[in-house]
Amino acid sequence: MDSEAASQKDKKPANAPGQNVHVLNAKEVQKRSHGAQRRRRRWTIASFFLLVLAPLVAVIYYYTSVAADRYAVETKFAIRSASGSSPTDFLGIVSTVSTATSTTTDSYILIDFIESRDLVDRLNERFDLFEIYNHPNADILTRLDPEKSVEDVVSYMQRMISVYFDTSSQIITLEVQAFTAEDAQRVSAAILEISDSLVNEISELARRDAMRSAEKEVARVEQQLDDHRRALTAFRQSQQDIDPSASAGAQIQLLGELEGRLAEARARLDSLQGFLTDEAPSVRILKSQISAIEQQLDEQRNRLGRGQQAGTSDGANPNSASDNTLTSRVGTYEDLAIDLQFLQQAYITALASREAARLEADRAQRYLAAFVKPATPQRSTYPKRIQNILIFASFAVMLWGIGVMIVYVIREHSS
Incomplete structure (x- = not known):
């Protein structure tokens, strides 16, 4: 008995005087867990309002009250070659493939031109782009600021002009947006006319190059x-x-x-x-x-x-210069x-x-064939309000959910 008392006496110093040990019961553990859950729930709801609902309300307000209507004019055309006969022999097939490749290259050249500064400069020679795209109906986010530089104007026009090339059918689709139907039709018609002039210039240049060698030889x-x-x-x-x-x-x-x-x-x-x-x-x-x-x-x-002169040797030439x-x-x-x-x-x-060479150059002539010409639209096409609002809401909820999930995973690992 004395030995057990001594051992218990030896164990007591483990709990030093002044050190209080609080043992939580089940009720206290449950209370703390509920408090943490309420804090996380409040943080989650607050983040949802801050990151999803508030931006969504702003987007809805913009598209329903601020965003200006934009009219779109669609034009379809293609670059074609003058030689339209179908080949029957191997050489004809090879030349047809070469012509198709050339028209494809010309199509890509035209697309790059439509997206370049040169087109903006030529459009400015015909009318004032700032007057068209700084329209009173335009909203603050889509209006063209007159103080913008030329490079900014080019970037702005790339948003208002979209071009798509179908490699299988060789058809180019051009869409031009503006704040009035008449301006959209006018800009689209000007781009089509400028593109036609460019194709003619390229074709004439290729024709002169093909004829230059033959003309020099003649x-x-x-x-x-x-x-x-x-x-x-x-x-x-x-x-x-x-x-x-x-x-x-x-x-x-x-x-x-x-x-x-x-x-x-x-x-x-x-x-x-x-x-x-x-x-x-x-x-x-x-x-x-x-x-x-x-x-x-x-x-x-x-x-x-x-004949053989008497004074002329056998090796001499009787037909001299004076002969x-x-x-x-x-x-x-x-x-x-x-x-x-x-x-x-x-x-x-x-x-x-x-x-x-002239006949071959004539057969290789390129021209722009527009089968869907610019027409004045009856109603606005952009902005697609409901579609844009739904897309924004979907992405906002998805990004918010991913962020909340990442935060929860990090807290679980840290605890």
Whole structure:
């Protein structure tokens, strides 16, 4: 007994004097739990009013009392090529695919242009955008401030102008918003006209690029052809001979006639010398005729060509620069004539190539085909009040619920 009393006495110092230990009963635990739950409930309700209901009331007030009506004009158009025939061969199919790819690229270029500052500048040249979009009917959130910079105007117009491109049908859908129906129709018609001018400019630029090479080739060959024609004319004037080839033919014919006359005279001389002496008048006359024919024959042969001169070695060229014989003239004339014929054929080929390039460029012409044109709307399309309010309410409740859940998870882990 003494030992147990001593052990209990030893355990007492664990509860030091001045240290009060309060043991909670079940009622107190339940009371504290209910208090914590009430605080969490009040915090949850307060956060719902602050983060959901108050913004939702503000949004409802804005869309029902402040938000201005906006009229929308929808336009549908497409960029088409002039070549509309359906191909039947492989090359035609390949060219059709290339044309479709080109029109797709042009469509993307047009979309980028509609969203660019260049369109805003061209629209400002036609009418004042600040006057249209700073309308008295516009509300404070959608009004275009006249103090805005050009970059801010571009961003604002990107909200008022929406463009969509359907890659399967190659159709571009353009929607333009404004605070009056007439302004929406006017801006949409101006954008369509500016886009049509841009497509025509791009098409004409591509056509000039395609024709530039063919035009240069035609001009080059035509210049060479004119130079050779002038060279041939100068040669004819200097030689006083229209066609040396024809003159050479006539010269050869004359030589043949002289040789025939010479042979005939020599035959007659041989016949007379058989029974007459050399001093006979008829023999002397015939010899004189033969001598004259031989001299004339030598002169005509010298005109045709000098032949192998006595003082000319075997390796020397008898047709020197000063040689003006008919043979040398024929050679020069034939060179000029062959070059002229070649250039004439090259000129015809260049003209055909230019015509083919022109036809191909015409087939590749682009144009803007608008099948849904801007029309004045009868009623406003924007803002979609009920839809926007429901979307805002859904997102607000969802974000509030996620935030409350995150807070509860954090408190559970911390406790």
